[in-house]
Amino acid sequence: MSEFRKDPVSRRWVIFSPERSYRPNDFKNDERKDKSNEYCPFCSGNEKKSGNEILVYSKIPNREPNTPGWWIRVLENKYPALRSEKSLEKKGIGIYDKMDGLGRHEIFVECEEHVRCISDLSLVQIEKVILAYRDRYVEIASDKNIKHILIFKNYGEDAGASLEHSHSQLIATPVVPKRVETEIEGAKTYYNFRDRCVYCDILDQELIDKERIIEENEEFLAFNFFAGKVPYETWIMPKQHNAYFSTISKSQIKDLARILKRVIKRIKICLGDVDYNMVLHTSPVNTNNRIDDIFHWHLEIMPKLTKIAGFEWGTGYYINPVFPEDAGKALRDVILDEDD
């Protein structure tokens, strides 16, 4: 039974979720290692071991639910941080506030075979992953209780993954998270001052400076962010201004799949099989404030090379030992195969 609790000082909500302790873990159980197909709940043939299918792109007609023969499966998380059948009731305990853990927690299983990294999937398969992100996003946004939908990927144990089979997650919350609010407020302040989207200006600046750019195609630019929190922090941004990921076009899905595969390949060739987090930043849903002109959706990829230490906890600032110009050059210099 999960629960939101509010920090009375910072007014940040924390999600308490004891069920999360019981997740199976590929990385902590030696028995499971290298026997992945047998044990992995995300592999084809083990569908009954994982959560219930919410959405599936089927390879065969009239496929039975939770059986083999699929491109992508989206599942209810079996160990959810939040649940949809909760109410939004808020309670006080003395000076403290709490509320039920209402929300959604879903898993995107990105392939039938035991492939670990999204960059090893075919372009067609990656396009289907992005399509599934969009489909679930649009569906969940129709629930008026939901104010924010976060889509993210934890790759590897240090990045918080408990299973190695390629997957992403979605957590939908009944409140707009603090960091998202801060981002929007910052973008709004910039807009009020300059009458322009700050992210469009970042794109222009990167195209002038060039030294942090890693990849470019018709629809997207990938670059190491000027003030990245962690070494090799890479942003992938649509060139066309758009606040809402949910409106992504077919040609954008194609180009996003291509640039994402190439960027992750570059990171893995340059840094080895490094763990990383990938986060989709997009506008909140079901709020009164439309921010069409102000916000600009994008992906942030954060390789796990440094630790969050006392300084970061105490200040919210980050110490980054690698200048993004150096990281940009290293990633740009990687030689990829012709067919990537």
Add this chain to the structure above:
Amino acid sequence: MSEFRKDPVSRRWVIFSPERSYRPNDFKNDERKDKSNEYCPFCSGNEKKSGNEILVYSKIPNREPNTPGWWIRVLENKYPALRSEKSLEKKGIGIYDKMDGLGRHEIFVECEEHVRCISDLSLVQIEKVILAYRDRYVEIASDKNIKHILIFKNYGEDAGASLEHSHSQLIATPVVPKRVETEIEGAKTYYNFRDRCVYCDILDQELIDKERIIEENEEFLAFNFFAGKVPYETWIMPKQHNAYFSTISKSQIKDLARILKRVIKRIKICLGDVDYNMVLHTSPVNTNNRIDDIFHWHLEIMPKLTKIAGFEWGTGYYINPVFPEDAGKALRDVILDEDD
């Protein structure tokens, strides 16, 4: 040559510090393992290998600098994130802002012998550590360029430590960090609403609820915070309202040493030799806004049991799998030796 860069959206500063990559590391070099005394730059006899002494509590009269015979040594960090000999000049690069890495980065070496954890030091020794925190704090606050002084401890590799010999750090910055500002703003909002310090109210609430309390003595209360970001997050708070750690009294130093030793012992008995971060939260310095009535200094101890994953990066929220009432009971139930 380190440099501050500002995120144009969140307006958070990031410190770029390539020198940090060259730190020696007890945890990554097998040769160094278990030969600690020979290799450890913090051990007595190796004083010349570490940074220059800024402050020392000497055991012997007329001791030569950087030689054995000391209780506590405070050193310039040899691999500093920031340096005091920089200027405060700010520069723009197109839409981006940066400034020189002005500030201080110091190390508290907490004992001559190769002891790893502060809870294994004698009470007298821990008192001297706290005294050294205070002395450096007061000295650095006299530099008008400095706006915030953060004292913290990284224990173990996962918590960001590179050396295992018991030590703490101090980083002084020319700007008040975002998270500190948020904390103060939150405390101010509460004060304006209730005319009371939010931390004093937290203390009262904990004393009523009791179930999260771990330790108590005359001057301090230790408890698992109601909305802790990580499992077993423990706060140690002076019972008397005070915004400024720098004014800590002798009897408070004694009681803080005692409660800190007991709390860390409880954590280590309950959770094993877990890595942790400890952060001293206190008021900024040299700012125009006095916040005497509003803020309340305290220590936060965060064991490293969970990972910062995509959800945390994307939202600034945390998923905590352990309710603080359960953590509080587990830590309280630990049986300590009579003489602790």
